[in-house]
Amino acid sequence: MDKGKQALQGLKVADFSWFISGPLVAKFLGDCGAQVVHIESGTKPDNMRSTLPMKNNVPGVNRSAAFARYNSSKLGISLNLGNPKGVEIAKRLVAWADVVVENFSSGTMERLGLGYEELKKVNPNIIVVSMPMFGHSGPLAKHPGLGSQLADLTGFGNLTGWPDRPPVSPPGAYTDFISPYYSIAALMAALDYRHRTGKGQYIEVSQYEAGAQFVAPLVMDWFVHGREPPRTGNRCPGVAPHGVYRCLGEERWCAIAAFTEEEWRSLCCAMGMADLACDPRFVTVIARLHNREELDKLIEKWTMEHPAEEVMTLLQKAGVAAGMVCNGRDQNEGLHLNARGFYRDLEHSEIGRHRYLMPPFRLSKTPGEPSLPAPCLGQHNEYVYREILGMSDEELVRLINESVFD
């Protein structure tokens, strides 16, 4: 499909990954113009295919919007890697590819006969990015895991919540949205290195170690002081007001923060309470921190009389950082995101017309976009096996009969 000039045009990617972290890497590459082949078992497909939500709640291997979110711009094939002939075909794809992406538990690719040494035999310059949970060494190397729990092991869980309550832990697979950026950066850097030296390489991105980058100052603080931070809800040291305030309606909230005295005065004026700025309880940040609870109550009394959108817009126009707490519906309606073309609707054969997200970086001359809806299971078998790998009708039929594509 020609969508004009794209940054990664001509780059070929064999995507053996599943769940979120690995597929997201390959999706972003595909959105930027790379040709991506997503390889799945036909009998034990990517677990995301059974993950809700399904269109209109009707289950089906091709109906998960969760799978779709991470797999736009890919050709999808089914291949039985438990079958030696399936492994041979996988190697033919690796011979075709510039880049391999995988995020199996450590040791799985080797067990399948697709370890780096094997892949180098068919493509000496291949670049492999492997995204195991914990890396390929150490006592946890072979331990399975999911991103949802890795977020707790990395420290995000315990940090989140209220001082007087148990931790609440951020939901979903939080660390799955950290490691892909490191993988893409490393892949692009490795492609540059190959461009200059002719050498491919094997890259390992430990998802645990990627997550640790996002709490680095706290861990360094422990090394220096042996200190652990308490849970602080939505507070921020040295800043008041800084919180989430209830607005008009059910479960409507707006985040508001004033970092400078100017912002604080603007906030008071915008709320129609200009006097508050000179009130001795709130006149300096020290005073506001001291009387924080009183201050929060006064602000909330005002926000509760207004819709969250209105609070946000009014305060932003006054130069104060404010943002409504978006629910799933607000995310879809996202006025600004839509104006920027962050969402792209594509027609999916079983889900119908639905939404895909752009990568979170926009290149001015080669912006890229989701170019294909997520593939149905094995949807592009014929194209990939025939056009990319050059199989004849005879070979295809024989392999089908031998269950190689199951």
Place this chain on the structure above:
Amino acid sequence: MSSEGRQNRETMLGPYRVLDLTDEKGLICGKTLGDLGADVIKIEPPGGHECRDLGPFYRDLPSGEESLYWFAYNANKRSITLNLESEEGQDLLRRLVARADFVVESFAPGYLEKLGLGYSALSQINPRVILTSITPFGQTGPWRDFKTCDLVSMALSGYMFLTGDPDRPPVRIGFPQAYLHAGMAAAAGTLVAHYHRQLTGEGQQVDVSIQEACAWIPTDSAIYWEMNQVLEERHGGARVRPTTGARMKRIWECQDGYVSFDMYGARLARNFMTPLVSWMAEEGAAPDFLKEIDWNTFDYFAAPPELVEKVAVPVGRFFAERTRKELLWGGVARRCCIYPVATPRDVATSRQLAERGFWADIEHPALGAGVRYPGSCIRASETVSGVFRKAPRVGEHNIEVYGEIGLTRKELLVLRRRGVI
């Protein structure tokens, strides 16, 4: 791998130079390019960057040279001072841009244009340059001039709505995350643009919106609405299946804190309920009803709430009688995923990270001590990445860097007196 082994190998981005004009919103971008070997020059206003005031501080000395936040996200950078608002400073920047491959900035949209240093101006000096701009809402659209902070970005992302106890306001992750997502999206996007440039010679501007980077984080709330018009809600340390209303605990109390465990069945059962129940049975802690459930066919989307609650009772008791360490390593021995809800101490003392040689001890001569940094999460067979140099002091490399563009020490003194550097 040993530090000697590291020194003997090249980096991936060794030949390239980055000018880093970012504040908190983008520091991690340059840091990561530096991990991969790029020569990153942090450009600070004379007197030092305001991000040096972000805590925590080394030995609690709140000075610009002691911020651990600054250390963490400015390692692998050299620092120069430059007053962007003075004409002479702008001239110096132009001279630096002529020899740079990347410029990363996080000013408000339009600020650099106002100074005559926007993309079109920079690309005239250096057509190959890649300018990466990290802003709250991107370079375009009706909200482009709105302000943000971590709390506001996390609120707008949709993630905060799902985080926290249902009887309290939505809550953010207790350490600022939004800018780190944007900074890393910027690192990825910058290098995608680099790939294109190396093939075509064409530079461009990379527009990173913090809002868009954060919109990726909530896994499924937007699509639940789109597909089924269902609003996902927040449930504290539990997972509530919109299909059945069953409340499945994710965070469980144990003897010395909390552990994270999911009650998964079906294909995931082999990592979760199957090994746990057999471990409980070994220790005489599994009631008969629990042993009789076939976890391989247990559908966690369809399990009725009463069953889920019934299962949680003996499981919760089993956890409550054991420590985080016992549960982690007992789980590892059985390939069962029970993870501590870790504190920074647990991360700092992790056996896994220690055995992999993750930490990098870097000398800080001015502090008279070493500081332990997280290493790189990227390891490669042909090249090395990691923390190669400590975070710089204000203007530490003025003589070195300005020398490279031909300024003499005398000229630097003049510029310093005039408040340019």
